[in-house]
Amino acid sequence: MSKFLTTHVGSLPRPDNVCDVLQAREDAGSAPPEFEDVVTAEVNNIVKRQVDIGIDFVSDGEFSKIGYANYIKDRLTGFGGDSPGTPGADVEDFPGFQKKLAKWREGALHRPTPCCQGPIAVKDTAQLEADLKRLRVAADAAGARGAFMNAASPGVIALFQKNEYYPDRTAYLEALAAAMRSEYEAIVEAGFFLQIDCPDLGMGRHTTFKHDDEATFLAAAEEQVEVLNSALDNIPADKLRIHICWGNYEGPHTHDIGLDKVIDILLKAKPNTLLFEGANPRHAHEWRVFESVKLPQDKVLCPGVIDSTSNYVEHPELVAERLTKFSSIVGPERVMGASDCGFGTFAGDGLVDAEVCFAKLESLAQGAMLARERS
Numbered sequence: 001m002s003k004f005l006t007t008h009v010g011s012l013p014r015p016d017n018v019c020d021v022l023q024a025r026e027d028a029g030s031a032p033p034e035f036e037d038v039v040t041a042e043v044n045n046i047v048k049r050q051v052d053i054g055i056d057f058v059s060d061g062e063f064s065k066i067g068y069a070n071y072i073k074d075r076l077t078g079f080g081g082d083s084p085g086t087p088g089a090d091v092e093d094f095p096g097f098q099k100k101l102a103k104w105r106e107g108a109l110h111r112p113t114p115c116c117q118g119p120i121a122v123k124d125t126a127q128l129e130a131d132l133k134r135l136r137v138a139a140d141a142a143g144a145r146g147a148f149m150n151a152a153s154p155g156v157i158a159l160f161q162k163n164e165y166y167p168d169r170t171a172y173l174e175a176l177a178a179a180m181r182s183e184y185e186a187i188v189e190a191g192f193f194l195q196i197d198c199p200d201l202g203m204g205r206h207t208t209f210k211h212d213d214e215a216t217f218l219a220a221a222e223e224q225v226e227v228l229n230s231a232l233d234n235i236p237a238d239k240l241r242i243h244i245c246w247g248n249y250e251g252p253h254t255h256d257i258g259l260d261k262v263i264d265i266l267l268k269a270k271p272n273t274l275l276f277e278g279a280n281p282r283h284a285h286e287w288r289v290f291e292s293v294k295l296p297q298d299k300v301l302c303p304g305v306i307d308s309t310s311n312y313v314e315h316p317e318l319v320a321e322r323l324t325k326f327s328s329i330v331g332p333e334r335v336m337g338a339s340d341c342g343f344g345t346f347a348g349d350g351l352v353d354a355e356v357c358f359a360k361l362e363s364l365a366q367g368a369m370l371a372r373e374r375s
Helices: 016-028 035-053 070-074 095-104 126-142 154-160 169-189 214-231 259-266 284-292 316-330 354-374
Strands: 146-152 193-197 240-243 273-276 300-306 336-339
Touching (some): 035 354, 126 146, 146 154, 154 169, 214 259, 259 273, 284 316, 300 354
Parallel strands (some): 146 193, 240 273, 273 300, 300 336
16 A cells, blocks of 8 residues: 555545535435435535645545435435434533534525434445445546545434434344445445545444443444444455444534543454544644554554644644644554544535635645654
């Protein structure tokens, strides 16, 4: 592997025309006639722009999805109704901030979060097939070094979409894993890296499990990884990436569980490449966790070296410094620079301006170049 390659976590700010057709699809229950033309054109644009600024492993920005976890309602049976939101424990500690956060998000598209009300199975593969075709055409045209596609983990689906059908959480997770297996395999068969999004391994502690003790959460996280691995049986580990985060919002994060508490569980997951937060003020210090952990030789560290919730544009020198910290532990060939999280986890809800987002990604590429020159 080359030194200090670059990527990001997946979602990018959707242009207004993409938000318009996504909203129209939600309102009507089916895509408007212009949906395919709009999304295809914008995926072509976004992939080319990533390549042009120096990102090695690109994505489609998740432009066809209303959100990174709740998109499954259109692809799997068994979902309906609504799941009540679960505010983070940190946000509840600061009610004044909670009001401000709600106000900041007034312009976001409605987030449908249905609950599980029946048996889960694959309902429709058309959206996935369209995603794969769009990204293949765009990546080939732009000459991308590589491309990845995001997919929700069983654990994060269960985190947002409440279970009202299966007898217990284990049965629900197993049903989700069985249904998502075909999506996971199709992404890799199409020639892409599969990125499994697992905020459930971090954010789940101060949301769904905020009233439980730490041991209960860690046991649940262990089960989530076991179930995920079962769904990845047929996929080589070097074609897999896994992303853990503590919630992609600018907030106190005072109840985030430490990476040191979950790292052993994370390392049991099959994917070789680990994407995690490493830039924001709550987790930037956790690079030291890897000084003491026994990291398997096949694992690649992909820390966030640019923040995904701040409109500050990190200096390339800071990016290079952050990358070098990790390379001093595992070597530059096993370090890839990324963002802390996605820049558009839910359509229309990004805290970072779209142009600022690309300035940050350009700084990431420049910082990686500096790190390569000095290694």
